[in-house]
Amino acid sequence: MVEVFAVASGKGGTGKTTSTLALGMALAAEYDVTVIDADTGMANILFHAGLSDVETTLHEVLAGNAPVEEAVYRRFGMDVVPCGTSLGGFREAEPGRLRDVVATLAERTDVILLDSPATLGSRSAVLPIVLADRIVVVLQPTIPSLSDGLKVQEYATTYGTDVAGILFNRVTDDEAIDRIATKAQRYFEGETLAVVPESETVRAARRASEPLLAHAPDSPPAESYWEAASALTVRPGESAAVADRFRSAVIPDDS
């Protein structure tokens, strides 16, 4: 039984990678979780999860040079599939192969989280959203960020991908967030899963190459992610049917 989530946002730097690993670790308390770095052009998970030295990554798998099993690393109670950072690796990767990667992994896990690229400009960038059952939209508490996030929601729903919820990150002003969250509830289809504060601890975790929930599990931002994960009701689909759906997914052309 499996459900696939893409962690997405309109612009870059909202905290998608941080949130993917934090939600993954929190969900791993209850489910078998696999996290995939589907941001194949600007991959970052390896730096957040102490995997920068590994030999085989998603790039080699997408280039057809390695089976997916070789790019799966058991870390922090989850299976993590990091992606390489070289331009050459990105050029050789065939984005469409992500369908088979997700299909293969879907047969052996309960929850897949796809860390997604920020922009929606290319095949490799839109695929995670097209493939996922639902998206988690990571927003900063500003009107422009909300507006960008709404575009992502619109795109997702066009491809039949639902919104599981929204996650406010890097929040500094508790009063402003109430106003913005109220507005967001009106426009977004999913509920607000949590509000994550701006915190030096998040940056320290990244510097230590550890996911936030491993580095500081009781810190205020970690608490927010535990809360977000418990608000996220996983709706697992039947694994074989989900895998078939991925294998046959139609990828939009580059526009």
Ligand SMILES: Nc1ncnc2c1ncn2[C@@H]1O[C@H](COP(=O)(O)OP(=O)(O)OP(=O)(O)O)[C@@H](O)[C@H]1O
């Ligand atoms: N709540 C927070 N408090 C402080 N710093 C944060 C917080 N969330 C994320 N950051 C920092 O912001 C930077 C961007 O975060 P992250 O890499 O998770 O974002 P992203 O959306 O994945 O970015 P990109 O679009 O480039 O992939 C990182 O240095 C991270 O440590």
Ligand SMILES: [Mg+2]
């Ligand atoms: Mg990222």
